[in-house]
Amino acid sequence: MIASAALMFTAAGAYAAEPKEGVEYTTISPVPTEASGKKVEVIEFFMFTCPHCNALEPRISAWVKQNADKIHFRRIHFARNEKDPLARAYVTLETMGTPEIASQKLFDAIHKEHKRLMREEDVTAVVVSAGVDKAKYESVYKSFGVESKMKRIGSLIGQYKVEYAPTLIIDGRYMTSPTLAGRPGQPEEQSQAAAIAVADYLVAKVAATKK
Structure with missing residues (x-):
């Protein structure tokens, strides 16, 4: 499994060898995961306003679908504060059990239609x-559950020591991103492919310990 992931990494055109710790990915202090059974948790820290997150969206969505039997995927939206309407919208949709239903619409509104979406009513x-x-949606948006999740975002960012978006966390202990996995001056698409390939490698690495 790990060997095949390394081949996939090479096929992405990033590096000839398997990804190196401290270079293409880093190890962080372990954080408990929500994955059950043999599935490996993968978290994407993102922001709807982030152009790099928007660019990564089609690739990460396709990857998640392809690996649905292997990974437990979730997202955490950076929040400016507990009232941040975009972060709160994502938490609300997640609480409703439909976190992806409006994600592309929100990305498109910001990056294609150039809407600012700074107000709650505009996001809604x-x-x-x-x-x-x-x-x-409005009922859940104002619920205690969403309020509690919003208050936790800051502490989660601190736990994972995430500094920018997009960032991927695998099994609560490995971190990678297009910035880490890519080469300086490399086109963004290649850096994205490298990050996904590193994620493949790390998922396989963790899965091998679950057998």
Whole structure:
């Protein structure tokens, strides 16, 4: 499994050898995961306003679908504060069990339609346009559960020691990103491919210990 992941890494055109700790990925102090059974947890720290997160979105979404039987994937949205409407929108959708239903709409509104989406009502309008029930969404948006999750975002960022988006955390102990996995001056698409290949390698590495 790890050998095949290394081959995939090479195929991505990033490096000839398997990824190196401290170079293409780093090891962090372990944080408990939510994965069960043999699945490996993968977390993406992201922001809807981040152009690099937007660029990575099609690739990471396809990768998650391809590895649905191997990984437990979730996202954590950086938040400016506990009232951040974009972060709160994602937490609300996640709480509703439909975290991806409006994500592309929000990315597109910001990066294709050039909307600022700084106000709660503007974000809600985009979410509802994706087919989300407005009354249910607004009820969950103001719920205690969402409030609690919003208060935890800052501490989670501190636990994982994440400094920028997008960043991937594998099994609560390995960190990689296009910035870490890519080469200086490399086109963004190649850096993205390298990060996904490193994630493949790390998922295989962790999965091998779960057998």
